[in-house]
Amino acid sequence: MGKGSGVNEGQPMSRPRSYFKTLAWMLLALVFFYPMLWMALSSFKSSNVEIFGHPFSLPHQISLANYQKAVRQGHLGAYFINSLWVTGLSAAAVVCFGAWAGFALSKARFPFRKFWLALFFIGMILPVQSYLIPLTGLLEMLGVHDSLWALILPYTAQNLPVAILLFTAFFVSLPAELEEAAKLDGVRTARFYFSILLPVARPAVATIVAITCLNTWNEFLMAMLFIVDPAMKTLPVGMIAFEQAHNTDYPALLAGLSLISVPTLLVYAIFNKQVIRGVIAGAVK
């Protein structure tokens, strides 16, 4: 670093500190990354003995046999389609209703506005176990028990509070002049929402899509409780097929888990930048 540059003066002093910082970040990244790496490497190993006998070794030979077994025995193909439906529809509904509610809560003036916002907030802090039993009754009453709707509806409801709060915060942070300029341009409410607000809210939409996809794709408890029909099961529940009382087929299980992790990693890779922008929206101008 040139001392004469003026702008960078003082930087050479902080060099060792910045190396240390980088090293610390790399270590932290490794802590998070290693379990995934271990899962992927172990999924190529031939037996439980090879996995647990030499947990840190590389596989003796690379074979896709475990993956074939996982797809066949775990019915990953059919479950993948189910998970795709459940995740896709839930995410779409969460974005749709979350943005509408956020729009109303941020822009419209109506009685008990803060009460409604608080009510949605409560949805975030309720533990799932507290409403599993009444939810079962409700789904039966609606006649959707043991169908994909038995997951889509609760997943949507479960993810809506975060979406509503995020959209409300995002819309509130937008300058009021944007709406006023649109009014003078002759924009009506619906047009304002679809042509201006929603495109501007892309970071918030991406964040909500990513969060909802991760939550619903990996959800296990409700998927196991509400779905009995084998044809309706989702991927995480499908993984149970490899777990038996006395013998769990870990190579196949890890191969299956590796496979079902791919879409979530993809979602994160695609929306990564937007998610960060969405999460810090309103925090910085």
Added chain:
Amino acid sequence: MARIVLDKVSKIFKGPKGEEVRAVNNVSLTIENQEFLVLVGPSGCGKSTTLRMMAGLEEVSRGTISIDGKVVNDVEPKNRDVAMVFQNYALYPHMTVYENMAFGLKLRRYPRAEIDLRVSQAAEILGITPLLDRLPRALSGGQRQRVAVGRAIVRQPKAFLFDEPLSNLDAQMRVQMRMELSRLHQRLAATMVYVTHDQVEAMTMGDRIAVLKNGEVQQIAGPLELYRHPVNLFVAGFIGAPPMNFFRGVLSRDSDGLHFCGDGAPAGIKVKLLPEQAAQLEPRVDNPIVLGLRPEDARLATDSPRTANGSVVEAVVELIEPLGAETHFHLKTGQHGFICRMPAAEPGKPGQKMFVVFDLTKCHFFDPTTELSLTKPR
């Protein structure tokens, strides 16, 4: 183009405890066709609210607003045929410059060729043709404000409303945009209403200026009329930089006529009034009064100058501000502090005793209670 008339317009907001807050109080003013009227005043004086009521963004609580003879109190903003330029530009961030400018026309279902023509003409006027494909985030502050003005121009509205459009720009860009907007007004010959808290913008741009305080119009006049003949203490102090000097004192009679004597002991100021001033202020003898004098209407001298009318005051230099083209002397006499605007080369140093000659013909006198002007200086 349009003539806008505000007739006894008031805007009443509900305060946090349900109390009434009058942001605008009984404002009546007429903006003539093709006129550039500036609404100026300190923050919270109701100037932006008045403008927003003209645009239809705020409801009118009392009174009427009419554009070209038609009352528009209940007309939607888009149907008033006015365009507004905001302080923070309010460009649609996901649309290109072209789309931003064309959006309003598209909604009004103008043919594509007409939209293209209007946008390219407006872009040409504002010098933003090379920017048409860019997004707002790729533009500088000045460029963004030009796009915001362009979005207003393409609509060819009856009137343009500007809400502090230059406040977010740096000083240099503000001067440039000020000139461009004045040129634009001449070119379009449109009715324009411009809100600002910057009295330099008001003085340089407006055909007429309306000075507001606490939601009420204090004075409406041309820039020079406002500067030379302010109707009250507020206008006198608000217009002009540095502001007018005020001296509180009493009007007293002496053997050789009426004098203004500054408050406090030692008073330091004793100024003999001109015959016509004395005639006007005769009924106020022995009453408190405020003397106002612009910084450029006093002259400094190191030796006691000989003046026939006894308008010389002795003062001590407290601070000297050289500005290049001129120098501001901060002086003190008795308990009165005041500023003199002098040529750049004027000698002097802090602590030095100097003589100040007041130009009596330029003195203003105000009633300290009503704050109204009592005389009209020449």
